[in-house]
Amino acid sequence: MPDVSTVKALVFDVFGTVVDWRSSLIADFTTWSATRGITADWTGLVDGWRAVYAASMDEVRKHPERGYVILDTLHRRSLEKLVAQHSISGLNEADLHYLTMGWHRLHPWPDSVSGLTRLKTKYIIGPLSNGNVALLTDMAKFAGLPWDLVLSAELFEHYKPDPETYLGAARLLGLPPEQVMMVAAHNHDLKAAQKLGLKTAFVARPTEYGPLQKYDFEAKGDWDIVAKDFNEIAGRMGC
Known part of the structure; x- marks a missing residue:
């Protein structure tokens, strides 16, 4: 079993992972x-x-x-x-x-708010998204997402999967990369984060693209956690 006991913060891809x-x-x-x-x-x-x-x-x-x-x-x-x-x-x-x-004004997946709320009891949680700060803040208000802070590509002036986004998030959190877990429904996002030392969690969202979905039906990497939804991640992380 991968050791995730040192994780202090979880950051989330948003489009497709948290919201539909x-x-x-x-x-x-x-x-x-x-x-x-x-x-x-x-x-x-x-x-x-x-x-x-x-x-x-x-x-x-x-x-x-x-x-x-x-x-x-x-x-x-x-x-x-x-x-x-x-x-x-x-x-x-x-x-x-x-x-x-x-x-x-995007709606969350059915498990998003409950899973995030559980994780928030023990960990710092926030988006790490290509969305700008205003977009992510409005979305959190609209969808009831209980973030502790908003981490946006705008803060680093780099879009994922540029290294500056993942390393910038860890820096702003005051944590080494290995104490930050990236959560995403996209294997390429996790691959980029893992290369830089972040922990990783994969959740499949097989209906994200509707009938056009061609990939990300399952985990395609050696991720620390592979779960069916956010509540399973919360359980695996001791929440």
Whole structure:
């Protein structure tokens, strides 16, 4: 059994691991658009939006001379292109803002709040997400996520899986990497964290991408904990 007895803090990937972004956005936009008399393929737009997520962050990495750009801004830029591609008409500035802020209004998976609440009794817990600080703070308020603090890529001006994010989180927590556990539903996230000395916990979210899911159905690494949900992690961590 891996030794996790030295862990003092758990940090969490958020999109897909803590919250169900896909179902949340599709339901939100479908309900909202009915009140605006706008018809669109919201499922297609949401899937397309997430499909360009990694590429939008890569653009920031490739052009450091332009400075760091927060995720809200990247989401808005991607949305404007997707609206044109999907031929969605009749959207004004307020509409585009509402859609962009949809990422602030994501619902948690059924086990997220209860599992986090248990873990919080013994450990420091917080997101370690590519979402910006305002996005993660609004989301915590909306979804009832009981974080002790918000750790965002914005604080380090680097997106995961850049080392600066994981090591920066440990530094701000005042802990060596081996006393911090990264929790994610994505094997690549855990691989990056593990290389830097963090402990790791994997939780599968097999419906994250709906019928489009192609990977992360199961653990693909030697992670310290592999669990079915956050409550199992809490139990394994003595909470």
